[in-house]
Amino acid sequence: MSEPILIRVDHARLDAAVAPAFKDEISARVTAGERRVLLDLSAVQFMDSTGLGVLVSLLKRMGGDGKIAVVGAGPAVLKLLQLTRLDTLFTICGSEDEARDALQG
Amino acid sequence: MENGATANGIAEPGVLKALVVDDDPMMAEFIAIEMERLGCRAETANDFDAALGIVARGVDMVVTDFQMPGRDGMELVAAIRGRDQADAPLHIVMMTARGEEAVIRRAVDAGVDDFLYKPVDPLQLMLAVASARRAVRLHHVIQERNAALASAHDAMRDALAHLQDDIDAAAGLHERLLPRPERLPGIRVAHVYKPAASLGGDSIGASDVGNGRIMFFVIDVQGHGVQSSLDSFHFHHRLKQMRPTGPDELAQTLASLNREILETESETYATVVAGLVDPAAGQGWLICAGHPPAILFDGNVQSIVETGGAFPLGWFPDSSYTPTPFSFGPQARLAVYSDGLSDCRDRRGRELGDEGIARLLAECRTQPIETVGRMVELTLSLRDADPSLVDDISLLVIEPDLGDRQAP
Numbered sequence: 001m002s003e004p005i006l007i008r009v010d011h012a013r014l015d016a017a018v019a020p021a022f023k024d025e026i027s028a029r030v031t032a033g034e035r036r037v038l039l040d041l042s043a044v045q046f047m048d049s050t051g052l053g054v055l056v057s058l059l060k061r062m063g064g065d066g067k068i069a070v071v072g073a074g075p076a077v078l079k080l081l082q083l084t085r086l087d088t089l090f091t092i093c094g095s096e097d098e099a100r101d102a103l104q105g
Numbered sequence: 106m107e108n109g110a111t112a113n114g115i116a117e118p119g120v121l122k123a124l125v126v127d128d129d130p131m132m133a134e135f136i137a138i139e140m141e142r143l144g145c146r147a148e149t150a151n152d153f154d155a156a157l158g159i160v161a162r163g164v165d166m167v168v169t170d171f172q173m174p175g176r177d178g179m180e181l182v183a184a185i186r187g188r189d190q191a192d193a194p195l196h197i198v199m200m201t202a203r204g205e206e207a208v209i210r211r212a213v214d215a216g217v218d219d220f221l222y223k224p225v226d227p228l229q230l231m232l233a234v235a236s237a238r239r240a241v242r243l244h245h246v247i248q249e250r251n252a253a254l255a256s257a258h259d260a261m262r263d264a265l266a267h268l269q270d271d272i273d274a275a276a277g278l279h280e281r282l283l284p285r286p287e288r289l290p291g292i293r294v295a296h297v298y299k300p301a302a303s304l305g306g307d308s309i310g311a312s313d314v315g316n317g318r319i320m321f322f323v324i325d326v327q328g329h330g331v332q333s334s335l336d337s338f339h340f341h342h343r344l345k346q347m348r349p350t351g352p353d354e355l356a357q358t359l360a361s362l363n364r365e366i367l368e369t370e371s372e373t374y375a376t377v378v379a380g381l382v383d384p385a386a387g388q389g390w391l392i393c394a395g396h397p398p399a400i401l402f403d404g405n406v407q408s409i410v411e412t413g414g415a416f417p418l419g420w421f422p423d424s425s426y427t428p429t430p431f432s433f434g435p436q437a438r439l440a441v442y443s444d445g446l447s448d449c450r451d452r453r454g455r456e457l458g459d460e461g462i463a464r465l466l467a468e469c470r471t472q473p474i475e476t477v478g479r480m481v482e483l484t485l486s487l488r489d490a491d492p493s494l495v496d497d498i499s500l501l502v503i504e505p506d507l508g509d510r511q512a513p
Contacts, residue, residue: 016328016329048496049325049327049328049376050327050328052327053327053372053374056374056420057372082414083376083395083396083397083414083444084376084395084414084416084417085395085414085415085416086416
């Protein structure tokens with residue numbers, strides 16, 4: 001099985017200011033039909049509604065049987081994912097190894 | 106035109122209005138004639154005062170002798186450069202004897218552009234006139250561009266003022282959507298509404314849906330600015346138009362709005378907390394779609410209305426919404442808010458948080474409901490957050506008002 005696509009967000013604030021560039025990166029790297037993405041949010045301390053919208057567009061881009069594993073979600077990000085129930089669609093993992101295992105399954 | 110400039114301020118090529126100053130009238134006349142041959146219109150003056158008088162009427166170029174009885178060429182240059190019209194297109198040439206380097210240095214400091222050595226060579230004069238012509242034309246071009254820029258700037262400022270008027274008008278329309286206590290029988294209501302910019306993506310609503318029931322909601326549309334504000338205005342009206350009177354209808358209303366947003370095929374979405382209360386029956390129902398939970402008081406007992414949550418509106422076509430019942434007895438007070446309130450930071454960067462809001466509401470539990478709004482506004486005003494981090498802030502607080510029914 002091929003490696004999942006690793007997307008590491010390097011911004012402390014994933015907000016309206018960086019969302020367009022982040023979205024472009026996703027568009028370039030995650031082609032239609034891609035099945036597995038490992039999303040590293042360790043650097044992200046704050047995410048606003050626009051940043052969250054990009055994660056949802058990633059989810060939609062991958063279609064129904066795509067899988068996204070998230071590592072490094074801090075308290076603020078985790079709270080937002082829980083509030084919006086995105087935690088039910090992403091696999092929230094404690095480490096990159098755990099995320100890779102989750103994506104294999 | 107008299108001064109060699111066309112109506113729009115650009116100098117006509119070839120016509121340069123010149124003044125020749127020399128205490129020797131013959132010399133002045135000789136140079137003037139040479140200059141007329143080079144396409145200039147030249148006048149002459151033989152002393153300081155006469156020269157300054159002609160300069161005051163407007164010339165493009167002055168050719169002056171250095172040595173003159175009375176006030177000399179150096180004083181004339183200083184006087185011309187010292188006038189108010191510092192940016193007048195004036196090219197000054199001084200005639201000196203060869204070898205007077207100290208004079209030349211002083212003259213440059215005084216504002217002389219070029220020098221002619223005596224006796225004046227017609228070729229040297231031609232070069233000086235060509236140089237003056239270029240400088241004057243360039244100056245006119247710059248003046249014209251400055252005028253165009255100033256006019257464009259004025260136009261931009263006017264356009265911006267109109268735009269700001271429009272935005273203020275739109276913000277005014279949003280404000281008018283805020284709950285009106287006199288139209289809400291059976292409940293008392295307080296709210297805090299602080300858009301991050303003139304136009305916010307938040308909207309607070311409360312309306313009488315009949316049968317003794319009140320619908321209330323806080324909408325937080327993704328992003329800020331005009332688009333979010335228009336979306337939020339529209340979603341507000343859609344919720345009121347659909348006018349759900351019961352919990353199932355409320356769930357259907359949110360499901361319908363969810364589909365409507367998706368049909369726009371924009372990437373907008375909204376988190377919504379929406380509910381119904383029936384004050385006489387002492388009950389209510391709540392749905393949280395991606396939105397922070399509601400805080401409920403029954404007397405002094407505070408709790409969170411656990412709804413289990415749901416996806417925001419506008420994400421997935423088959424999202425469903427389930428109303429959670431809660432008790433809305435005579436001692437109840439319910440608060441719903443947008444995450445802009447909980448995310449509001451103090452000077453040290455600490456968020457108010459859900460806990461902070463709960464604590465604040467508990468502190469003013471015994472106060473009249475109007476006081477709650479004022480207390481929250483006060484708390485917010487004491488927080489001096491980085492303006493770039495600020496989100497729209499909305500808070501809605503409701504409680505039963507059974508005053509008439511309880512009266513003997």
